[in-house]
């Protein structure tokens with residue numbers, strides 16, 4: 543057999559982490575922040591009706607104006623200021639392709655969502671990390687200094703932030719947008735759980751782009767749909783870098799049906815938000831555990847145990863959480879998605895069990911970790 547020409551793979555591609563979209567197969571997966579709450583029956587049947595009998599012979603573009611208009615109505619924005627694609631990740635890749643590349647920089651928060659540097663590297667650009675503060679809040683003055691010194695063509699801000707769950711006020715976003723020479727991508731993957739949106743900034747700044755997804759509050763991660771909102775001229779030009787048929791007809795039809803059921807979705811979001819607060823209180827009551835306040839559908843918490851060990855113990859008990867301990871600011875922390883009430887009880891039991899067996903095994907970390915705020 544002729545050998546695989548590995549030299550033909552671009553060096554920056556060869557350096558990207560392989561297989562980032564795989565995870566352990568356990569019954570309770572609270573590691574990727576999907577909605578764990580089943581959609582109400584009437585939403586599920588509206589989706590099924592919308593998809594039944596779909597003609598998949600033509601390309602899906604015929605359905606695009608309806609989806610674009612529904613998203614625009616949902617977001618209170620103009621349809622020609624909407625771009626959508628195969629999930630938020632796809633939108634990140636699109637904006638990085640359109641705005642970065644050789645010799646262009648993109649600032650991103652660290653710790654933060656790993657797809658930002660991934661997308662910029664893939665586009666051939668230079669991702670440049672701006673550290674959160676020791677308290678894990680955004681260091682806005684640091685962003686402003688780095689904007690001044692690096693003149694980035696793109697800045698990623700996650701609001702509310704992943705993995706901390708913290709919310710940056712609109713005033714801070716305005717400061718960043720006013721200082722930025724290029725685009726500011728405000729990633730609102732979790733905005734429904736926060737009650738805040740950067741949507742008003744779209745009326746004030748031609749360089750602000752808002753990213754949203756159907757994967758979290760809309761409970762459709764498996765369908766893959768994400769979108770960008772921005773000035774029509776910005777969206778028109780960014781879409782030049784997008785292939786013509788980025789979303790399949792089944793997803794378009796299902797999403798249109800779900801968008802007609804806003805009340806049911808809102809009701810579910812309210813329930814998840816209340817369960818988050820309840821879970822935060824019960825987590826904080828576990829001895830040695832501290833929890834960050836969250837404006838999302840997940841919680842970041844710190845325990846006295848080494849996170850990798852704790853994550854493994856939880857996995858052994860059938861519960862997957864996200865371990866970020868490789869980041870120096872996040873040692874001792876894990877992130878948990880707000881599950882259903884039943885799942886949260888199982889998680890809390892597994893956590894208490896794992897932490898108490900740790901005492902016997904002397905796997906507790908030495909003291910001296912920075913304090914984290916308690917929810």
Ligand SMILES: Cc1ncc(COP(=O)(O)O)c(C=O)c1O
Pocket residue numbers: 574575628629630631632655700704729731754755756757763767768
């Ligand atoms: C901050 C943030 N942005 C974007 C995404 C991408 O979501 P998706 O590709 O499922 O739409 C995620 C998913 O976890 C996320 O946490």
